[in-house]
Amino acid sequence: MSALQVSGLAHRYDDTVVLHDVDLSLAPGEVHALVGFNGAGKSTLMRAVLGMIRPQGGAVRIDGVEVAHLDSAGWSRVGHLVDSPFVYPELTVRENLWAASRLHGVAASLARARADRILTDLELGPWAEHRGSTLSQGNRQRVGLGSALVHEPRLLVLDEPTSALDPAGVLLLRELLQARAASGVAVLVSSHHLDEVARVAGRVSVIRAGTIVGELDPHGVDLERAFFAMVHAADASRRRDTSR
Numbered sequence: 001m002s003a004l005q006v007s008g009l010a011h012r013y014d015d016t017v018v019l020h021d022v023d024l025s026l027a028p029g030e031v032h033a034l035v036g037f038n039g040a041g042k043s044t045l046m047r048a049v050l051g052m053i054r055p056q057g058g059a060v061r062i063d064g065v066e067v068a069h070l071d072s073a074g075w076s077r078v079g080h081l082v083d084s085p086f087v088y089p090e091l092t093v094r095e096n097l098w099a100a101s102r103l104h105g106v107a108a109s110l111a112r113a114r115a116d117r118i119l120t121d122l123e124l125g126p127w128a129e130h131r132g133s134t135l136s137q138g139n140r141q142r143v144g145l146g147s148a149l150v151h152e153p154r155l156l157v158l159d160e161p162t163s164a165l166d167p168a169g170v171l172l173l174r175e176l177l178q179a180r181a182a183s184g185v186a187v188l189v190s191s192h193h194l195d196e197v198a199r200v201a202g203r204v205s206v207i208r209a210g211t212i213v214g215e216l217d218p219h220g221v222d223l224e225r226a227f228f229a230m231v232h233a234a235d236a237s238r239r240r241d242t243s244r
């Protein structure tokens, strides 16, 4: 069974079509990247996957269950970072991670150890006792990522997770995602960095104006050229359709 199955997803804000007939699937252990220009619809797609918006058409299933019917046990198998990382300003980094694990249903007896492990995995140790309100942007993103990972979800949805990270953080996250995927976790990730995506993803889908227009070969030689060729071909095809 797919960890995530998106079928015929459609969404519009007022008169603007933002997602059109989007199909996407994600198997356990797969890292699937979404790439596209600003405003292409990546975040909207992720919000629909996470039940944060109700799309006007199509279906999203997580482990075979329609998101509208997913219970708290189902959601506890999902980790996400979409939009700005949420960090409790008055809590320390360690307390934030502990709270995130408890909110995702981790038993009190395990929560401390899980938070400690994330502090190590994301090299947040030096900031463990610092309050959320005092963190740099990159460290906020690390805490947001830690909060998405701390309960050991089986499906991860990450919207531009490296946008504020330094090169060491990018490398750490890549290794973490690869390790989680090797243990069967399914990862949906969006990014603007084609090279980074190619290093981590097994599949790369291109989204253009709310439509998935094709997949890039992450092992291909010139990903940038292939990306633009795909986008331009999609635009030309759309122009032909609208002029008929």
Ligand SMILES: Nc1ncnc2c1ncn2[C@@H]1O[C@H](COP(=O)(O)OP(=O)(O)OP(=O)(O)O)[C@@H](O)[C@H]1O
Residues within 6 Å of the ligand: 013, 018, 036, 037, 038, 039, 040, 041, 042, 043, 044, 045
């Ligand atoms: N709440 C909203 N109300 C109206 N329009 C919206 C809303 N949220 C997003 N949009 C529009 O939907 C389209 C897709 O936005 P979305 O944020 O999904 O794109 P994106 O691919 O994630 O972009 P970026 O790479 O810039 O983050 C854009 O045209 C955006 O302006």
